Amino acid sequence: MLFEDQQWTWGKVVQESADRAAAIVATVPAPADRQRHIGVLLENVPDFVFWIGAGALAGAAVVGINASRSGPEIARDIAHADIDLVVTESRLAHLLEDTGHGLTADRILDIDDDRYAEFLAPFRGADLPETIPSTDDIALLLFSSGSTGAPKAVIVGQGRLARLLGPLTERVGMREDSIAYLCMPLFHGNALMLNLGTAMRAGATVCMIRRFSASRFSDDIHRYGATFVNYVGRALSYILSRSEDPRDRASTLELAFGTEASEADVARFSERFGCTVVEGYGMSEGVFRINRTPDTPTGSLGVAVGGVDVRIFDEDTGQECPRARFDETGRLLNSDAVGQIVACGAAHTFEGYYKNPEAMADRVKGDDFWSGDLGYRDENGFFYFAGRSSDWLRVDSENFSATPVERIILRVPGILSAPVFAVPDPTTGDQVMCAVELEPGAEFDPAVFGATLAEQPDMGDKWWPRFVRVTAQIPLTGSNKVNKAPLRAVAWNTPDTVYVRVRRTSEYVLLGDAERTRIEREFVANGRAALLPTPEPAPVA
Structure with a gap:
């Protein structure tokens, strides 16, 4: 080490x-x-x-x-x-x-x-x-x-850890002469199992870095002669944003293995470092994995491996969803194909959550394990990720709940209701969006909105809304609870006024047609056109 x-x-x-x-x-x-x-x-x-x-x-x-x-x-x-x-x-x-x-x-x-x-x-x-x-x-x-x-x-x-490390070591090709570059946090299962665990199993060398740094990544790879790296979320994107080192194309890297990188970043990273990049889908909970195969379509997670029967179920009916259909751009045509990713008959392999029976009940339903993640499946059996079924958001590989963000936004003068929800990011993971309903007689001031959020000491860096929709009435369920489903479905693609945050500032500006077009093109370029929101019809006059 x-x-x-x-x-x-x-x-x-x-x-x-x-x-x-x-x-x-x-x-x-x-x-x-x-x-x-x-x-x-x-x-x-x-x-x-x-x-x-x-x-x-x-x-x-x-x-x-x-x-x-x-x-x-x-x-x-x-x-x-x-x-x-x-x-x-x-x-x-x-x-x-x-x-x-x-x-x-x-x-x-x-x-x-x-x-x-x-x-x-x-x-x-x-x-x-x-x-x-x-x-x-x-x-x-x-x-x-x-x-x-x-x-x-x-x-x-x-027992599970011991049984898991054998197949994982084989999956990532870890050998005794491998040199694993460990830069993802060890409190996360990705680093513990994919890197440290497999390296221990194979007797490989581990080069451990205190914390991930895109600016030092290339230097470290060449310094240590690293052959393997694991990653999560935007890590590849951050690395690719740095100037290319002339040594990169002749690097010793053989494999980068991780989750949530865009198709474009996978291709660019592979070309830049002359290595194979493998994307996989898995959970700390274990139970099942979805891996890409050579014939996996653009934007797909891949197919279920290990003999587990994985399907897509409707969360309300509990029935299997129809297979997904796409238009020529890759946009999903039938929204009823989206449901929760479920491992049928595999609940017995889930060891559980410590002292949390409520969360267990959400995951274990009869003999089946419900992942909490949304997805859809095409006619050929390939799975696609469609977000999270709960109010959790994942931005830059950080998971957080909408609730504390909503509480902060409600401190802005004149805002009556402010549900926060995840919308797809053009590269990977989620972006934060909120819809605001104003108090009677109030007007939305984007400058006040941004300045107020900037003043809040408990506002997380990843919590800032990328989009703010100003609407006359927040949709409610029959029991008068906020219904976020229709808000998520249309996201920023609505006739309502929408503001967009200027990156890394507290400034919000109107979302115009030119910016909408640019956003759509970015999704298409990254192979994520299927995640573009469904347009909301304009209200009938």
């Missing part, structure tokens, strides 16, 4: 893990009704790997904590996951100042503090445990989307 100017052999990694495993057993009291839970609030540093290994050796569950979340959210996650000990570093320790997590100071270890070395000193050179954990023990708790409501911590058992 390589990190900055340091390196560790496999034997040293195992010893560091054994030391920490001994520390866990000696210093963390064993709860009567569960395993010990170790929280890791670190960037990609060697100690993250050592504590993952320690958990495996000691039979403790390791919980990766997302450092991009706020202090109160992290405190809630720690409390929800019953974390007994948190390992952090000086640059992130401030995120633990909210005492809602319930941990005392001696239950928080800072790896940059002198006392950390003192804590580990008695356990240096520890022997490996004589017993190994059960295959039923929890290896990892991976937090899925969660900004409001009950958190979702996906259970990953020791």
